[in-house]
Amino acid sequence: MDARPRPARVLVHDGPGGPRASWDPILDPPTRRHVVHLGNRRITLVADNYGRCDLFDEHTGLRWLTRETGVATAGGLSTAGSTTERLFGPAFAVVRVADERVRLERTVLCPEGEQPWVLIRLTVRNLTDEPVRLPLTEEWHSRPADVRLISGPAPAPDPGLELELLGGERTRAGRLTIDLDLEPGGERTVELRYGLLGEDTHEIGGTEESLAGLAARLPRAHAGQAPEAEREVPWHAALLTGGACADGVLGGHTLDQGSCYSFRHGFNGAARDPLQHALPLVYTEPDLALSVLRNTCAWGGPDGDLPYALGPDKSPWTDLFRPSDQNLWALWLAAEYLAATGDVAAFGADVPCHPVHDAPPVPLGEHLRRQFRFFADVVGRGDHGHVRILNADWNDLAISRSGAPAEDMIERGESVLNSAMAAWVLPRYAALAERLGDHATGKEARELGATLRALVAGEWTGRWFRRAYGPGVVVGEDDLWLEVQPWAILCGAATPDRARELLTTIEATAAAGSPLGARVRWPALPGGKAGDGAVWYAINMTLIWAAAEHAPELGWSWWRRMSLASHAAAYPEVWEGTLSGPxxxxxxxxxxxxxxxxxxxLGVAMQAYPVANLHAHAQPLLAYLRLLGVVPDGSGRLHVGGGASFESRVLTVKPDGHGRLAAPGPVELITPSGPVTGPVTGPVTGTGPLTW
Structure with missing residues (x-):
C-alpha cells in the first residue's frame, strides 16, 4: 500500500550527511536530525533520517520512552547511518541497507488499535553465492524523559519497556540476537515487538495483517482540481489519527496538536486544538471524534470553563492565556458529530469533570449546556455588543497587537472574530440542544447567534471586516486581519456579492505572492518572528471553506497552496512541510x-520542533470536505455536494453528487438530488447506509 504524499520522494533519501540536512532549531544547537511522527491510537513512533526510531507516550503524561535509539544490525551492517535508504509510510518506517554480503531491511510499524508497542520486521537476504552465517540483532535503549513545562525533557523513571521475539524470548535488556544461517541467495524474516508489553498475552497479528487494516481504514480521494489530494488525503488522515492517544487519566482520547508545544515545551494546548483536529474525523472515524470531544470536555469543571491547556501531568494550566473562544469549538464539534451520525444516545452518557474539581460526572449534553452558559454569561459581551476578548481569542497576540493597553483590552476588549464564529456555531448548537429536548437553550442560542451576525455585518469597512474593539481603539480599520474575514462570510454577515468581493481582495493582498496560502495579516508587521504575517493552517482552512460556495476556483487554488506538494516545490531545502509541518x-x-x-x-519557538503539528493534517482534510460541500446547517441537517471524490468507511461523495453515509442514528441530508433521511432499516438487512 502506498499512502504517502508525493513530496515523500523529494527528501526521503537525504540523510544526515546530505547537503540539505543541517538546520537551526533556534532554542537548541544546529542539528542534522530530521524526524517524522507516526502512530496508532496509543503509541507514537518518531523515525529519523539516521534510520533510528523513538517512542513517545501521552497516556498519563508527556513522556519520551526512548531518545535517539532503535536500530538493527546484521553482522557489521547497521540500519543507523548516512548511507541507509529510508521510507516513511503512514504508520511505519522502513530502512534498507546493504553491503557486499547481505541486504537488511527493517520495518517498524505502529499496529492498528491502542497497543502501546511497535512491531518490528527484520528481513535479511544473502547476496552472495556462498552460505552466510551471521548474528541479527535488534537493539533499543530506554532513556525515558518526562517533558517539563517550557524547560523541556528531563530524565524520568524506567517505564518497563520490553523487547520480544514473537513466539519466543522476551527481555527488558532492550537487545535480542538471533543467529542466522542463509543459503546462497536465501532470505529470512524475523518479527519482534517493543514497548510497554505488560501482561499482554493475546495473539498478535503480524505486520501484513496490520498494514491491511491500515489500508482499509484510510480514506481515499480524487480531485481533478487538485491532483495532490489522491496522495495527501490518506496521508493526512493517517498522521492525524496517529497523533491520538488513549487518555489514562481523563478517559477517551486526546488529540494533542503536538510539535513544539508537546514534544519540546510540555503542554497540551489550547483546548480548542484537539476539538478542531477531531472535526474531519467525524467523516472518517466518528468514534474517535466523539472520544476526543468527551476527553476535552473532561478538561473542564462544573461551571463549563475549559482551561487554556493541560500541563505535562494533565493538570489544568491557566497561567498563560484565558481565551474567550474555547467553548465554541466544543459546541461546534458536538453539533457536527450529531448532524453526521444522528447518535443522540452519545449525549446522554456521563463524562467526568477534571479530577481537580472533585465534581460528579454529568451527561455530555449537560457539559455542553454548561459550556454554552459559560460562554453567554461569563465570557459575555462588551460595550459594542461583541463577544469579550478576555486576554486572547484565537490569536494569542491579539491583545499585544491591538494598540491598546493590555489591561484595558482584557477588561473591556471585544472580539469581532469570536462574534462571527459564534454567529455560525450557535445556530448549529441550538439544533443539537433542541434535538436533546432543551428548547429554551436552543432558543437562546439562536437569538444570540442572530444578534451577533447582525453586529458583524455592521463591521464592514468597505474593503474588509474590522477585527476587534478596545477602549478608544478600533482594530482592523486600516489593515486586514485575515482570521475574522472567513467567519464573517460563513456566518452570513456578508452578502454573496460582498463575499466574492472580499475573497478577491484577499487574493490580491494577503495571499499575493505566497506559495503556501494567505498571510494572517496584511500589510504584515516587519520581522514576522512571532507569526505576524505568517500563513496559518487553521485560518487558511476557514478561508478555503468560505470560498467553497462563493469562489470555488479560489478555494481549490488555496487548497493546493496548503498542500505538502506546494511546500516541497517552493522550499525544497526545508524539511518541515515535506511530510508534516508546524x-x-x-x-x-x-x-x-x-x-x-x-x-x-520568551524561550518558546515553533522552530524548535517544527514538525508533527496536527493542524498540518487536520486542516487540509476538513478544507477538502468543505470544498465537496460537506457541512452541517443551523437546522441540524448535513449538506453534501460533489465536484470531487472522497471515500471512507463512513462517507462517500462522488463528483456527480451521488454518495453514501453510514449513520447509526436518524439524520437528514441535503444532497444535490434532494433531501434524504434515514438510516434505512429493513426486517432482513437491519440498519443500512443512506445512499443518494
Missing amino acids: DAYLPPESARPGRTWDLAD
Whole structure:
C-alpha cells in the first residue's frame, strides 16, 4: 500500500550527511536530525533520517520512552547511518541497507488499535553465492524523559519497556540476537515487538495483517482540481489519527496538536486544538471524534470553563492565556458529530469533570449546556455588543497587537472574530440542544447567534471586516486581519456579492505572492518572528471553506497552496512541510521563508520542533470536505455536494453528487438530488447506509 504524499520522494533519501540536512532549531544547537511522527491510537513512533526510531507516550503524561535509539544490525551492517535508504509510510518506517554480503531491511510499524508497542520486521537476504552465517540483532535503549513545562525533557523513571521475539524470548535488556544461517541467495524474516508489553498475552497479528487494516481504514480521494489530494488525503488522515492517544487519566482520547508545544515545551494546548483536529474525523472515524470531544470536555469543571491547556501531568494550566473562544469549538464539534451520525444516545452518557474539581460526572449534553452558559454569561459581551476578548481569542497576540493597553483590552476588549464564529456555531448548537429536548437553550442560542451576525455585518469597512474593539481603539480599520474575514462570510454577515468581493481582495493582498496560502495579516508587521504575517493552517482552512460556495476556483487554488506538494516545490531545502509541518509558515518576504515562527526571547519557538503539528493534517482534510460541500446547517441537517471524490468507511461523495453515509442514528441530508433521511432499516438487512 502506498499512502504517502508525493513530496515523500523529494527528501526521503537525504540523510544526515546530505547537503540539505543541517538546520537551526533556534532554542537548541544546529542539528542534522530530521524526524517524522507516526502512530496508532496509543503509541507514537518518531523515525529519523539516521534510520533510528523513538517512542513517545501521552497516556498519563508527556513522556519520551526512548531518545535517539532503535536500530538493527546484521553482522557489521547497521540500519543507523548516512548511507541507509529510508521510507516513511503512514504508520511505519522502513530502512534498507546493504553491503557486499547481505541486504537488511527493517520495518517498524505502529499496529492498528491502542497497543502501546511497535512491531518490528527484520528481513535479511544473502547476496552472495556462498552460505552466510551471521548474528541479527535488534537493539533499543530506554532513556525515558518526562517533558517539563517550557524547560523541556528531563530524565524520568524506567517505564518497563520490553523487547520480544514473537513466539519466543522476551527481555527488558532492550537487545535480542538471533543467529542466522542463509543459503546462497536465501532470505529470512524475523518479527519482534517493543514497548510497554505488560501482561499482554493475546495473539498478535503480524505486520501484513496490520498494514491491511491500515489500508482499509484510510480514506481515499480524487480531485481533478487538485491532483495532490489522491496522495495527501490518506496521508493526512493517517498522521492525524496517529497523533491520538488513549487518555489514562481523563478517559477517551486526546488529540494533542503536538510539535513544539508537546514534544519540546510540555503542554497540551489550547483546548480548542484537539476539538478542531477531531472535526474531519467525524467523516472518517466518528468514534474517535466523539472520544476526543468527551476527553476535552473532561478538561473542564462544573461551571463549563475549559482551561487554556493541560500541563505535562494533565493538570489544568491557566497561567498563560484565558481565551474567550474555547467553548465554541466544543459546541461546534458536538453539533457536527450529531448532524453526521444522528447518535443522540452519545449525549446522554456521563463524562467526568477534571479530577481537580472533585465534581460528579454529568451527561455530555449537560457539559455542553454548561459550556454554552459559560460562554453567554461569563465570557459575555462588551460595550459594542461583541463577544469579550478576555486576554486572547484565537490569536494569542491579539491583545499585544491591538494598540491598546493590555489591561484595558482584557477588561473591556471585544472580539469581532469570536462574534462571527459564534454567529455560525450557535445556530448549529441550538439544533443539537433542541434535538436533546432543551428548547429554551436552543432558543437562546439562536437569538444570540442572530444578534451577533447582525453586529458583524455592521463591521464592514468597505474593503474588509474590522477585527476587534478596545477602549478608544478600533482594530482592523486600516489593515486586514485575515482570521475574522472567513467567519464573517460563513456566518452570513456578508452578502454573496460582498463575499466574492472580499475573497478577491484577499487574493490580491494577503495571499499575493505566497506559495503556501494567505498571510494572517496584511500589510504584515516587519520581522514576522512571532507569526505576524505568517500563513496559518487553521485560518487558511476557514478561508478555503468560505470560498467553497462563493469562489470555488479560489478555494481549490488555496487548497493546493496548503498542500505538502506546494511546500516541497517552493522550499525544497526545508524539511518541515515535506511530510508534516508546524501550525504556521513564515511568508516569502520574511528572513526564513517556508520555516516557522519563534519567540526566542520568551524561550518558546515553533522552530524548535517544527514538525508533527496536527493542524498540518487536520486542516487540509476538513478544507477538502468543505470544498465537496460537506457541512452541517443551523437546522441540524448535513449538506453534501460533489465536484470531487472522497471515500471512507463512513462517507462517500462522488463528483456527480451521488454518495453514501453510514449513520447509526436518524439524520437528514441535503444532497444535490434532494433531501434524504434515514438510516434505512429493513426486517432482513437491519440498519443500512443512506445512499443518494
